[in-house]
Amino acid sequence: MHTLRVYRRSLGAHLRATLEYQADFWILVVAAVLTQGAGLLLIATIFARVPRIHGWGVWEVVLIFGMMVLAQGTSELLAEGTWGLAGLINRGELDRMLLRPYPCLLQVCSSRVGMNAFGNLTVGGGLLVSALAHLDVAWTPGRVALAAVLLPSALLIKVSLTVVANSTSFWLRGAINTFAGGLDQLGELTKYPLSIYSVGLQAVLATALPFAFIGFFPVSVFLQHGRLAWVGLLTPLVAAWCVFLAVTVFSRGLRRYESAGN
Amino acid sequence: MASTSALVEATGLVKEFRRPRKAPGLAGALKHLVTRRFDVHRAVAGIDLRIDEGESVAYVGPNGAGKSTTVKLLTGILVPTAGEVRVAGVVPHRDRVANARNVGVVFGQRTQLWWDLPVHETFELLRDMYRIPAADYRRSMDRLCEVLEIGPLLPVLARKLSLGQRMRADLAAALLHEPRIVYLDEPTIGLDVSVKDRVRAFLRQLVDDGTTVLLTTHDVGDIEEVCRRIVVVDEGRIRHDGPVGVLRDTLASNSTVRFQLAAPAPLHLIRERLPDAEVTTGASERDLVVRFDRTLRPAGAVAATVMGLVEVRDLRIDDEGVADLIRRLHDRDSPAALNGAG
Incomplete structure (x- = not known):
């Protein structure tokens, strides 16, 4: 509880600091809306010509898309600091974090707040609500319970994968982690139904880099869509695995940390 | 230095760094990708150091002698290649959280404040992390505000502070939780004379109040005004260890x-x-x-x-004072200067 409170306060302090720059805030909110808008435009264009893609209707795809955007916003809110990890390592700035009685990983995560988090959370939340409204979902208690498990699990997967991707900085040692950026781009592929990709790519996105468990699989099981819908039930397990992976990779990396200077 | 409780105890401390050996230019960088070669650099080459509660120790030596690396080993930032460290009974790199409560660290070259936050936010976050009770925090803050005059700095963003202001805020941040031992790595570097005097007076007060201090510095004033014991390190080894006064009399x-x-x-x-x-x-x-x-x-x-x-x-x-002595110590071509102190 104490750990969470400190985490929240650290984020809050950075949030207050970032909000000082009002222009930045609005530019990034608009940027998030425009970026995600472009993706939605693509979906709208495709569905203007074909009614379904691999059995997926427009609002079902929007639901997957919305989950991905919401997850991105969550990661930008809770773990944006990890994108600065390469620089922190490179400049020896983890030193000061190692001197405080608080987990280093959480200090890194809460050392920044992503401004576009607010844009993405708003857009993602909006897409989720409107897709669900159009999809005629029967909200039985079971469905509600399922959603209550799937949603946080999916968001946790995204945050954990961001941590894993950036923890590679301990090995790569450059000032900017381009590898993590590349992985993140790869994850963007799962904004669309997984079945449109080649089998190899599907396998990678479902296992080694389980980005498909952020949007595609949870939505599949929630809507009972397709033969592989049951795979979505694994989402909480995948989330637990990803959290474990994030903590392990980060602490392994931390052991390699050699500060800077002499 | 009677046999009271040893607060810091390091035995056979060694730290090696692997440095990639690359030929110059792009060709060299590409070659390194295929045939990876490393040079081993021994920054700390077997150090035994014992510091008792209440001591004030100057840790001096030329650039690259291994001073900062020793401090990083003692504080748990780095994991030693060999040897053992114990600070107040805790192995620093193994139990960083427990160690953090016992120690305070100031790096003169680098701030520990949150760069983008107002100074008071740093103090409040530290209060939360160290779980300092409200009453203790207020007492601590009142005292630090008074002696370091940091009151007017509290609403200022850390990155907008001048070097002297930043150092005072950094000192306060390191002492907020009333640590038993304080490591100061070049705390007066780059400061003007009047700020230096204030920092030294503050450190002297700290020592008088019973806090154990390990001070890394190139500044003789720091050593003479704050420390009673001087440890000279060069090429990763301790070359001299004794009271500051004796060193001055015998060598200088x-x-x-x-x-x-x-x-x-x-x-x-x-x-x-x-x-x-x-x-x-x-x-x-x-x-x-x-x-x-x-x-x-x-x-x-x-x-x-x-x-x-x-x-x-x-x-x-x-x-000749300690200044000339240190100058001679730094002149690596004449290690004979040291042998007299033995």
């Missing part, structure tokens, strides 16, 4: 007399009369500098000898 036995003469100095004549002294001219031929061992002859005898040979207009006597 050289004196220099500077003369201003009415006529050009008759160097050969003076050298003949003072065979064991070093006789040179200064900026002009009329400036004479005589350096000698004051245990062999008093300054008065040197002055009298010169006055007997040439008309002297003015003279000044300089005793």
